[in-house]
Amino acid sequence: MNPLSKLLNQQIRYNGPMSISQFMEICLLHPKYGYYTNSSPFGQKGDFVTAPEVSQMFGELIGLFLAQAWSDQKNLEEAVLVELGPGRGTLTADIMRVTKSIKNFPKKIYLLEVSAKLKLLQKSNLEGYQVEWIKNLNQIPPGPIILIANEFFDSLPINQYLKGADGWHERLIGIKNGELAFGISEQKLNIQSTEYFTHAVKGDIVEVRPSVEPIITEISNKISQWGGISLIIDYGCWDLKGNTFQAIKSHKYINPLEKPGEVDLTAHVDFSSLARSVLNCSISKLTDQGVLLERLGISERANILSRSLKADDLENHIAAHRRLTHPNEMGTLFKVMAILPKLSRMPLGL
Ligand code: SAH
16 A cells, blocks of 8 residues: 555545545645656656657647637737646647747747646746746736647546436545445435436436636636637547546556556546536537647648658657547547637637
8 A cells, every 4th residue: 555545545534435536636636645746747658648749740730720820810919828737848849939930929828737846847848938837827917818738627636426226426435445445425416407417327427527617717708808719639528428537557547546646547528518618709619639630731741750750760750640640549539629719710620
């Protein structure tokens, strides 16, 4: 049993079973033992690889897409670039590099990041740029925002509800035979009837991510008042169903209750619930990452880059292109949704 398992055990013995969101928050953010406090999760040696870490092509195409979308708005205000959960800072660095000569593209960057360790990496990867770290979106000054969130929402804590014969119960984490184990709340819950709660049948599990609504409300307030665009990229789908709570360690799925604090805990993103929180703005169609990147010209860009590559570097480059776009890799699992001012023309690619 690792130190965080012991701590969770004690806490549950003292307070009773905890919700999955409490468990995720402790495992990811505990100041001493939390995953984001201690780990260097990215890359082949880490636990997972994100799209900007697969190839520079991802950030370059997203950067040009954002620049085009922003210039289409013909907004004369100065915009700022915002990234939620920037990881190593690679995506923002690629976006800034590719848009360097575009006059009206933001020069000021705001990063929302919880991990002190990752903040240091971001600082070094974004040296030379005007960067400010924020704890909350309301720290961004008034004005248009160009916001990007890649694999951010999946890391925000979820709660799960199970439909039993007698109604809804919350799935909780308790202790069984001395080990952390899933169970359900004894009490029946009075759950507000959104569409998928009412359509559920006995045995269904529904996931809810409580922190999504305040974040999306803040983003839509800014965009509806000042203009801009928000691009959300994550794995998930529209009208997500079932249990998607997962743990990844060294590129493999493991039981989320094993090795607390040593594994990345996430759940798929329900884009329909994100969309329901959007106020006074337009949203794009939910588009596959592979489709968007192809529409933005990834194959042409890949060809150009391949001309200067040989042997292993060329093989890796071809594999990266496939990884970002192929339906069996990140191409269809990852989806893209944009939030724009009401009645805007949808940007090219979405
Ligand atoms: N966008 C990056 C990293 C994705 S991993 C990429 O594509 O490579 C998730 C990121 O979100 C990490 O940087 C993590 O530290 C950050 N994060 C997770 N929960 C957060 C929270 N509650 N507030 C701010 N950042 C958070």
